[in-house]
Amino acid sequence: MRSQVRSTHRSTRRSSRAVALALTATLTTGLLGACSGDGAGGDDGAGGGITLRVGVFGQFGFEEAGLYDAYEDLHPGITIEQDSVTENGDYIAQLRTRLAQNSGLADIQAIEVGNIAEMTGELSDAWVDFGEYGDVDTSHFAPWKIAQATDPEGRIIGLGTDMGPTGICYRTDYFEQAGLPTDRAEVGALFAGGWDAYLAAGADFAAEGPADVAYMDAAGGMFNAVVSGFEERYYDDAGEIVYQDSEAVATAWDLAVEASEAGLTDGQQQFTEEWDRAFANGAFATVASCPAWMLGYIQEKAGEAGRGLWDVADSPTPSNWGGSFIGVPEAGEHREEAVALAAWLTAPEQQARLFTERGSYPSSTTAQQSPEVLDATHPYFGDAPIGRIFGAAAERIPSSPIGPYEQVIQEGITDGLLLVDQGGESPGDAWDEVVSGLDNALAE
């Protein structure tokens, strides 16, 4: 009897130990499995259907505009799933590692324009060449957009989604107080002489305008507006880094320093909390480089109080700021289907829809000429005919060579301008700091 009791006791002990061991084993193997088994998505098996995964960053707009649902209705058997990472910085870090390891990739991946040179350069092999697929029509895109996504061997690794042709955003009420014209055509004419004319209007504004309002937000914004109007900025056609000798950088730097030293800036850094709140407080009268997508940003930050006060005029040298591409990684299981979906998502009709629903300006010239884009107006910006303003700007965007360190160089220089604009450093010292900082950042 006693031994019987004992034996049951032991057996429960043994079994609980077995459970503990099994648990440990599953935990550890599960852990190891989690490291290795992160394959690219796959068939869901049900009815031979295919699941396509799309990896994007931020509020990319495809899902929000209902494009996935529309495609699924057109193609029964295809299910689309989206993975979204909020910040492009996190998204691109993840995408890089996954491309390098060729695993964990979605069937379609978004690429921001700041990262496209890296993809056409070092990582080009990881992407499908759209040129190999005969039914993909690439003729409807703006030529420079296709050029940006083409690698040195002529492979097209990305299809353009949106782009950011720039205008100049300004506050009509402040312009009126300063005795400057308020009508967007007249303001455009006022600036048409170039960035010197823009700064001359700034001097008038400083003299006559409201005392506690700056003419523009940031020296860095001024720099970007000027530098982007040139063909050659940080890289030459051969892909060499030339920012130190580039006419574009020198001109833009001098104009930005001039604006700062004349007290025309609000000393802001763009895309910071302070900048956002400066919009809400109406602390400045113009934004020198105001791409199509920034209208929504200004509307959100300036709020209802700013409705009808903001307007948008032609820039003397329109350029492109931002915009994205989508590409199909070679590692995907359903490349054919993914290419078809990518072509459909970037086709003119879908780009036009993305514009009307989400405000992303199309990179397809066909879509730009479509009536719903051409006749679009923006109620918040005094019913400005943004379709025509940005359409005209889009035609004048220079085709600039982009290099892999585009973002690093641009941020290095705007940081230097911040030292002048906020810290009161001399422009010469600040430029030396830019160069030594970039030498360090770019050294392999």
Added chain:
Amino acid sequence: MTTHHAKAASPASAGGAAPGPRVPRQRSASGAAVEARRLERRSRRYRWDVRFSPYAFISPFFLFFAAFGLFPLLYTGWASLHQVSLSHPNDMEWVGLGNFTRLWNDEFFWDALRNTFTIGVLSTVPQLAMALGLAHLLNYRMRGSMLFRVAMLAPYATSVAAAAMVFSMLYGRDYGAVNWALGLVGIDAVDWQSGQWSSQFAVSSIVIWRWTGYNTLIYLAAMQAVPGDLYESASLDGASRWQQFRHVTLPSLRPTILFTVVVSTIGATQLFGEPMLFGGGDANGGAGGQFQTLGLYLYEMGWFNRHLGRASAIAWTMFLLLIVIGLVYWALSRWVSRSGGEEG
């Protein structure tokens, strides 16, 4: 005999985990031999159990540590001897100690080291001093002491992201609450983020806010372990409250203080989240790198400039630096405990 052995080997017989003494049953000769073998086998298994089970039970930690601690450490060390791009982490080009020697002439590295040190001092010293004082106050009998203790720990439980966001808004140049309050008393607005000292002060204040409560509770726990009769006899000898704090509390807290200093130093050396979020998510630590810590410089080098090899070298230098600091503290603690022993 085997049963005896088993009993002797069992460390936890009270818990019922080991087979207790058993009475050998009468069997035939061959039966007894089988029984003896069975017992022998069982006892061997039992010995193994006792000897190896503890290792099996702690193995998950070590497996995790090997996967997420040791392997990255060694791999980082290997990468630091190579030129590696983040875009192609598998293509490594041997450069020997080049990534380390270049740090010697790297002004940005030295700036970051200096910033890490000054922010570390600015945050750790007031933090621990305040924690000690607060713990002393909380150690008194008072109403709602539990409430105060929980309130102390609330900042520690706040996510660093939320805290840093709120603080960077408070320290805003044009619309921040701190400058608004300074304006009320007639002080000009400070551009917190662009100044060297102002930005480091701001970052330190986030660290202080988050960690003071945590250290307070550690000190409080240590204070409550100090025997009450020490205070009693001190007060009988006519020691004031301050003298009691100075001559009873502080000496008893020495090991605890050393512990918090070590932990805070390690935290300060690795400081990353607070300056990153204070700078709006940029790793540059301000336009002039005025509050760029070593952690931020490492991140910027690896993930923004995409030089993984150089970033790895910075990581290893930080690691070696911490080992040196650890050795200094170890020597210090030996010295403290020896001199403490002499005193006692």
